[in-house]
Amino acid sequence: MLNKNFAVGVDLGGTSIKAGLVDKKGKIIKKVSVDSLADGGVETVIRQIKHAINEVMNGKSGKILGIGIGAPGSVKLKKGTVENPPNLPGWGKVHLGTILNKEFGCDVFVENDANAAAIGELIYGAGRNFKNFVMITLGTGVGGGIIIDRKIYRGEAGYAGELGHVTIDSMGRQCNCGAIGCIEAYIGNNYLIERVKKQLQEGSDSLLLNYINNDLNLITSKLICDAAIEGDDFSKSVVVDTGTKLGYSLASVVNVLDITTIIIGGGVAGFGKLLFDSAKSALKERVIASSRNSIRILPAKLKNNAGIKGASALVFYSSLKK
């Protein structure tokens, strides 16, 4: 029998929808993953979301505390409106919160997935004991969420915390966002892999070449990490460079916000200690002197299923504010 100690978290992506029944401590009781069927358009995706939610609540009717949705792109809180999400073609504006509230009769909280990740760390993870922190997620894109006084800081229109689009070189590499020199254009997963491929094509020697049997298309950030751990100099230099550039971008963030606790998550964060050490050292080197000794960089605690957990945390977070 479900009760107010449980929430459903939904991680809405362009490829798959992951849903989980989660308890107050962030433990996943049951989870499902269904295809988003994004090409089918809005109605189809919404049907898949409802399907996934029903699946995780299957046979356990009763009143859960609520449903949380982590959605890509911009979200308006009031009606849980998802606006023009990347990877979900044809959405425009969809009042997803209102729609799901009608279907399931419980509170529904929709948030941008980067903000949901920060709230996940706040409620269950590495941010539990901090009043203020910045969460940065290193994946295909580089996303961010800002927690001030244990609340998510959304800015004027919900776009705050676009940490992937902090400049490290205003005359540098082209970023997908249209600007030049954003940190994402250097350490976003795809950019990173492209750069590594190019360097290997140009003759850099690396243990990676053994791992992939010389098929450059097989390179992943996981393999770079493995090779770095094995002591491969090339891969170590990639990890150090990634951490250093990340640290440079974080110096601007800390100088603006005076928030000195940084939590790093996402796939590229799997680079591990060498990444964290390089980021911390670059950040301390570049931040204003008065903030230097307060700098703290922590790995995110929600690793697997961070999307589901972050989404479910929206429900518990919201109940805290009441």
Place this chain on the structure above:
Amino acid sequence: MLNKNFAVGVDLGGTSIKAGLVDKKGKIIKKVSVDSLADGGVETVIRQIKHAINEVMNGKSGKILGIGIGAPGSVKLKKGTVENPPNLPGWGKVHLGTILNKEFGCDVFVENDANAAAIGELIYGAGRNFKNFVMITLGTGVGGGIIIDRKIYRGEAGYAGELGHVTIDSMGRQCNCGAIGCIEAYIGNNYLIERVKKQLQEGSDSLLLNYINNDLNLITSKLICDAAIEGDDFSKSVVVDTGTKLGYSLASVVNVLDITTIIIGGGVAGFGKLLFDSAKSALKERVIASSRNSIRILPAKLKNNAGIKGASALVFYSSLKK
């Protein structure tokens, strides 16, 4: 006869202390400027501050609303503690608020001068009608203040809004703060003048050379502005470059904060329309698409005596919060 409609504002600098009696609308009724005598140490400077305050209240005994102090460097609000202010040698930590409260028996509010400038614009100036804005002051240094929901955002330890130390090129010019590529290292007044001198030495042709009778030590940002207005191509390029770089740095700030109203003040802002247009155009080009159409760049309204007015605004700001 003075009453609660008046405040005293004190602009504490390394060279001079300016104090003014200011009314609720930001009008200066009387002002004085005295030498800081900074080499004399803490006691001497405090005596000069008291002297200046007594001067502006001279012969008009009575209860003003309070005294506001804009101080360089880091300030702790509780006791109005000024910590290691640049240009005031030997200060360490001075509880200036407590000291002046004992002397004058009224409320005393001490703030970092960049934050005081932002509060000045909030109370009397270009920020009066905005809930959120970022104030950036272009002078010898580049300073900033962040207003969120009509309150100054100070961060964890009062260091927030260090907008001069947002990176535009992490492999670029050395900044005084120890980091590389901060916007201040490109558009702070001294850096700017040095760069112009160098370009003229290297043979750039400019109307400026006539203005200064070939004595490069006479170059000021005011002269660059005048020459640009006269149509001098070299000076125009300096102004456009300054605005463009400023815009690039502001893109990072807006992407982090999602605050789209920017108020620009300080001497270099005297570059005028060409500077503002270049900054706006660069910012709109570089900010994430969803914020692009909300961008608004405004000149500060408090120009002359902005320091005194900003300091006095601390008193009225504080009375609003009660």
